[in-house]
Amino acid sequence: MARSRAGIETRRRILDAIRELLALKGPEGTTLKAICDQADVQPGSFYNLFESKEQAILTVVREAIEAVDPDPGHEGIDTMADLVQAYIRFMEDDPSLARIYISIAVGGGVSDTRLEGRVRRHHRERAARFADAFAREHSDLPKDRARRRGELLLAALNGLALSGLIDDEFDFRGHALELLH
Amino acid sequence: MARSRAGIETRRRILDAIRELLALKGPEGTTLKAICDQADVQPGSFYNLFESKEQAILTVVREAIEAVDPDPGHEGIDTMADLVQAYIRFMEDDPSLARIYISIAVGGGVSDTRLEGRVRRHHRERAARFADAFAREHSDLPKDRARRRGELLLAALNGLALSGLIDDEFDFRGHALELLH
DNA sequence: TGCTGAGTTGAGTGTACCCTCAAGTTTTGA
DNA sequence: TCAAAACTTGAGGGTACACTCAACTCAGCA
Numbered sequence A, B: 001m002a003r004s005r006a007g008i009e010t011r012r013r014i015l016d017a018i019r020e021l022l023a024l025k026g027p028e029g030t031t032l033k034a035i036c037d038q039a040d041v042q043p044g045s046f047y048n049l050f051e052s053k054e055q056a057i058l059t060v061v062r063e064a065i066e067a068v069d070p071d072p073g074h075e076g077i078d079t080m081a082d083l084v085q086a087y088i089r090f091m092e093d094d095p096s097l098a099r100i101y102i103s104i105a106v107g108g109g110v111s112d113t114r115l116e117g118r119v120r121r122h123h124r125e126r127a128a129r130f131a132d133a134f135a136r137e138h139s140d141l142p143k144d145r146a147r148r149r150g151e152l153l154l155a156a157l158n159g160l161a162l163s164g165l166i167d168d169e170f171d172f173r174g175h176a177l178e179l180l181h
Numbered sequence C: 001t002g003c004t005g006a007g008t009t010g011a012g013t014g015t016a017c018c019c020t021c022a023a024g025t026t027t028t029g030a
Numbered sequence D: 001t002c003a004a005a006a007c008t009t010g011a012g013g014g015t016a017c018a019c020t021c022a023a024c025t026c027a028g029c030a
Helices: A005-029 A034-041 A043-049 A053-067 A081-092 A097-104 A113-137 A142-165 A174-176 B005-029 B032-041 B043-049 B053-067 B080-093 B095-106 B113-137 B141-168 B170-181
Strands: none
Touching: A005 A034, A005 A043, A005 A053, A005 A097, A005 B005, A034 A043, A034 A053, A053 A097, A053 A113, A081 A097, A081 A113, A081 A142, A081 A174, A097 A113, A097 A142, A097 B095, A097 B141, A113 A142, A113 B053, A113 B141, A142 A174, A142 B095, A142 B113, A142 B141, A142 B170, A174 B141, B005 B032, B005 B043, B005 B053, B032 B043, B032 B053, B053 B095, B053 B113, B080 B095, B080 B113, B080 B141, B080 B170, B095 B113, B095 B141, B113 B141, B141 B170
């Protein structure tokens, strides 16, 4: 753990390096040497701050999982527009984290049983949040139908994000906004 | 290359092993030893049939990319229902390939520049196919709007597939069929 | 100013990886 | 039937990997 100014700064540089490498080169390219080169740090310094490479990567992965969910405090009162806008912001402001997030969701990268369960739990909570927002705006619909619509909207956003990651020219923002109708 | 009965059979066993390992353990878990154990083959035999581990994996990856596209002959005449049904079949009959497909699409696994271009090209062709099918069934819509709807439908399907891969209990089939309305 | 502990260094360790190859067995086809 | 070709074996080689550690520097503070 970092306890001094220098340590905190080094820790940040390392996490930045991992984030960039994961997004750019994938898990296979995120070697200790690559991380250390990118962060301009020696292995010994890395292991002074992190228990293992795996643990450091998991820190970034957790960050990605959390970043996709906006304002946890707003849970229970956010509108569909809020949720869609938040996703757009996530994709535009932090494409590296977005790529990592979708990547773990599929399980193609860091495959770890604990992580798999965490992703599933997170996904279900997120689906519920979408379902609630939708139900609030369409109180006429039966509860079950609202839930399914929430699931569908979340899936559509994830799919649009996927298209955006595959194809730089894809108009994620436009499509996402259209979803609101 | 396999030239005799035994070689062809061994080659099949190896590709089966890779397919299963990629889907179950991800690229990191798909080591030569794991492949050979699973296929009940020795390394020397592997290298008699494949140039490299990478080449063998790419064979499976290509298979996954192609498997998602049904009946290439029908291109230009398929209906939206055909395309959706084909995706459902792909997800249900070959979940390993489906996981691999979505996984490469994100770029989280085998990250290779050639592959990245191939995926992008494939994705664009696939979006065009959806757009065409949609335009054929809604000739009243302006061309551009039809294209965007095709893109959206493909993205939604991919997103639903993602949900299905994260959560076994997710009703992919039901949601996909509902998309047709 | 000098002590303490946090931070840094980089050569070095062991391991697991991908791949090779000489020697042997089996299959093919003339 | 038999020689050539295809296939299999498994020990072993070179490399790149994650990680360690003793020796060092440096910042913060009494």
